[in-house]
Amino acid sequence: MMIAAPASVAEIQDAHSQASGAATPLLRVQDLTIAFPAAVGREAEVVSSISYEIGAGEALGVVGESGCGKTMTSLALMGLLPPAAQVDGAIWFDGRDLTKLSARAWRSHRGRDAAMVFQEPMTAMNPVMRVGDQIAEVLVRHEGMSKRDGFSRAVQLLASVHIPSPERRAQDYPHQLSGGMRQRAMIAMALACRPKLLVADEPTTALDVTVQAQILDLMLELQEQHGTAIQFISHNLAVVSEIAHRIMVMYSGRIVEYASVGDLFANPLHPYTQGLIKTLPEMGQPGSDLYTIPGTIGGKRPPGCRFSNRCPLADAGCRQAEPALREVAPRHYVACHKVN
Ligand SMILES: Nc1ncnc2c1ncn2[C@@H]1O[C@H](COP(=O)(O)OP(=O)(O)OP(=O)(O)O)[C@@H](O)[C@H]1O
Ligand code: SF4
Ligand SMILES: [Mg+2]
Incomplete structure (x- = not known):
């Protein structure tokens, strides 16, 4: 008897699109890996085989701690990665694979098909x-x-x-x-x-809270008016959830959870996502200390699950094999051995 290989996220998403008759998404990132030449004290692979998609007019929030690969993922969509970066996988945008574009085609893609706003406009x-x-x-x-x-x-x-x-x-x-x-x-x-896609990398982080809220309102307004798809990046889950329809949680170069905003808050499944939600001020008791996830993302990755050196649920099995991203409820994906 043949045993079927586990379906990849891309295959599952294909099946969903076909079943629902949905049109091809505007952006489909398939098994994207970004690596740099090896250097002492640094992981070579900064983004590891991530797959996700953004429909026309959809807002995707990308959240995760400093260094988890949010900016590298965004720069890859714009052809703006540092020259030393090695890219593997495919980035389908409006029917063509961006990883195959010439320098000239990239220049026409930037600004016209997709545009990016950065944390510091002066740059x-x-x-x-x-x-x-x-x-x-x-x-x-x-x-x-x-x-x-x-x-x-x-x-x-x-x-x-x-x-x-x-x-x-x-x-x-x-x-x-x-x-x-x-x-x-x-x-x-x-x-x-x-442009059909606006990539916004921490566009409000450098601003004070009132101005942050005004810029978020503005982006929501423009998105509704023009139907622009947005990939909105922040290390702050509260900010991302103001604007996004779906949220992708990244940890150490991987997607660890990927779901609609509603599902992610109602039923966070990955211990890292659960930690992020606990860190939100409104989730804590009034006057209580803000919960912070113990440990830091830096340093060498542990074997097996990349979160195992910080995870309260980690056991020997977690340190043996890296969990794959699996669909555990309709369009709710998680990468954790302990989630059924
Ligand atoms: N030129 C480079 N060569 C090698 N590694 C790099 C280079 N630039 C960035 N990195 C590494 O890539 C990883 C991902 O960086 P990235 O900027 O995507 O993180 P981030 O999630 O955007 O973080 P932040 O919230 O601080 O902006 C980091 O570990 C960083 O050290
Ligand atoms: S696989 Fe294990 S270490 Fe990783 S998040 Fe799940 S429980 Fe924690
Ligand atoms: Mg960044």
């Missing part, structure tokens, strides 16, 4: 170019607009992200704007060519 903006001219430049490059039309459109875009006096602000240099306003300007620039 993405040109400090010696007026904000309006920078946005206009994107429109000149991708849409063939004249500089003059591009600039008028830039002013409209600044107004659409609720920047007061947009005509005046379009004449400013990035350093003349406040942090929150710079972030709005970068979002306007990212949305200039109406």
Whole structure:
């Protein structure tokens, strides 16, 4: 008798799409692995065989501690990984595999198909170019607009992200704007060519709490208006759950849990996710100390499950084999030996 090999997440997702008659998702990441040349004290593989998808207009939240591979995953979608990075697997976007693109095709993909906003807009903006001219430049490059039309459109875009006096602000240099306003300007620039996917890497982390909330509101509003799909990254589960339909929890280069926001909060299955939920202030008792997950992500990975040196449930079996990501309820995936 033949024993069927366990289905991969990609195969299960294929079966779901076929069963529900759903259209092909906008983005499908299949067994993506990102590695760097070996160096002392550093793991070579920073992202290990991850598979996930984003439907058109869907918001996916990616959450996990510093160093778990969130930014590397995002940079891979944009063709912006450091040159030394080795990429394996496939990134299907709108029917083509991005890992096969030429440098020229990547340049046309960026900005037009997918755009990215970063934690610190100053790293993405040109400090010696007026904000309006920078946005206009994107429109000149991708849409063939004249500089003059591009600039008028830039002013409209600044107004659409609720920047007061947009005509005046379009004449400013990035350093003349406040942090929150710079972030709005970068979002306007990212949305200039109406990309199908917006990748937002910790876009609110550097801002104070009130401005953070305003930027999240803005992203929600734009997503509803334009139906842009979003991959939203944060180390903060509370922030991610404000915006995402589905959440992917990463730990040490792997996806450990992947579910809708509702399922993840109602029924968190991975001990790491359970820990993250416990760290949220509103989940603790008033006045009680905030729970923190013991240990840190750094250092050498333990054998078997990568979370085994921090997991309260770890046993010898956990240290022997790495758990695969399995679908344990409809579209609820988890990688833990102890979850049935
Ligand atoms: N150029 C590089 N060469 C080798 N390893 C790298 C390089 N850049 C980053 N890394 C490693 O890749 C891993 C993943 O980094 P990444 O920036 O994706 O983490 P992150 O989840 O975005 O963290 P943070 O929350 O701090 O932004 C880290 O362990 C980091 O040390
Ligand atoms: S496999 Fe074991 S160590 Fe890993 S998360 Fe599950 S219980 Fe913890
Ligand atoms: Mg990062």
